[in-house]
Amino acid sequence: MINHLITQKNWQTQLSTAITSVDELLSLLKLERSELSVIVPDNFGLRVPRAFVNKMQAGDANDPLLRQVLPTAEEQISVSGYTQDPLAENAHNPIKGLLHKYQSRVLLTITGACAIHCRYCFRQHFDYGANLPTSKEQEAIVDYISDNPDINEVILSGGDPLSISNRRLFAWLDCLEAIPQLTTIRLHTRLPLVIPERIDAELLQRLAQSRCQLVMVIHCNHANEIDDNTAQYLQRLKQIGVTLLNQTVLLAGINDQVETQVALSHRLFAAGVLPYYLHVLDKVAGAAHFDCDEQQAITLYWQLLSKLPGYLVPKLVRELPNFAFKTPIDIYQAD
Ligand SMILES: *Cc1c(COP(=O)(O)O)cnc(C)c1O
Numbered sequence: 001m002i003n004h005l006i007t008q009k010n011w012q013t014q015l016s017t018a019i020t021s022v023d024e025l026l027s028l029l030k031l032e033r034s035e036l037s038v039i040v041p042d043n044f045g046l047r048v049p050r051a052f053v054n055k056m057q058a059g060d061a062n063d064p065l066l067r068q069v070l071p072t073a074e075e076q077i078s079v080s081g082y083t084q085d086p087l088a089e090n091a092h093n094p095i096k097g098l099l100h101k102y103q104s105r106v107l108l109t110i111t112g113a114c115a116i117h118c119r120y121c122f123r124q125h126f127d128y129g130a131n132l133p134t135s136k137e138q139e140a141i142v143d144y145i146s147d148n149p150d151i152n153e154v155i156l157s158g159g160d161p162l163s164i165s166n167r168r169l170f171a172w173l174d175c176l177e178a179i180p181q182l183t184t185i186r187l188h189t190r191l192p193l194v195i196p197e198r199i200d201a202e203l204l205q206r207l208a209q210s211r212c213q214l215v216m217v218i219h220c221n222h223a224n225e226i227d228d229n230t231a232q233y234l235q236r237l238k239q240i241g242v243t244l245l246n247q248t249v250l251l252a253g254i255n256d257q258v259e260t261q262v263a264l265s266h267r268l269f270a271a272g273v274l275p276y277y278l279h280v281l282d283k284v285a286g287a288a289h290f291d292c293d294e295q296q297a298i299t300l301y302w303q304l305l306s307k308l309p310g311y312l313v314p315k316l317v318r319e320l321p322n323f324a325f326k327t328p329i330d331i332y333q334a335d
């Protein structure tokens, strides 16, 4: 019990002591401000847990993990076609916190908080404050699902659903497991990569007891995000029967080389995780510099098909506002 309390404090402490100062980050990495066009944004500032910084290479201004979190002047360039709500999600939001866009599953944004701020994130302009479910909405969500027998799966998302306490998370699991038609509960989270200790004994025990099939979709963009410690925590989830999948965002200069994607698939598999989606970037304002040209993405994808076994090739998809599924990218299309 005492041990358990120590680990609990450990991840919570890691969460609350995440780095938010650009100068502190650069000094830890032995980088000079002059090497980088760093900015201090008004909203959605720098946030990165120290365990993730430890996976970065000191002295490398182009480190693929650093580039995911460091706010730079490129964000301030406005590019036409890149908007605040690229997925028009506001149209599929019948109850606060509930997105029902796809037929058999709903997505719940149960928190606005994330352990890490990813600069390309399509949720960075989302008004979470106004869209978080209170206990009243929690009841309404349960009723909504019960009234829609097509729904058999609930996706806990956010923000990051593992950034909330076990107590609050388990309360969600309890009320969802009580809905008989649900077969599957899924968590979309980046926590196992940025603070692996979040997968604490209490969480493992609770997940192991669930009557539902559990799926965890982690969000890893680069093999360097999975060191041995991270892999061990992921394997623990696998051992209790959680299906582990990964979604990646294709990011220019970070993971748009074929070797990088091949290494990522192999590293994921070694940690017990199968590649699921490779998303082309959602066209969110401030992230245009991360976007890859679609023809380049297709060329990359053909190479992945030739280099990897089929089960290590993620599906290359784009999310389109008016489609009720992630849309496969046509890899046969001509220039
Ligand atoms: C991505 C997403 C899902 C899940 O889609 P899958 O293809 O089942 O992984 C569900 N709802 C919304 C709104 C989504 O954006």
Ligand code: SF4
Pocket (backbone or CB within 6 Å): 113, 114, 115, 116, 117, 118, 121, 122, 123, 158, 159, 160, 190, 219
């Ligand atoms: S929602 Fe996911 S991608 Fe966006 S900032 Fe949070 S962890 Fe990063």
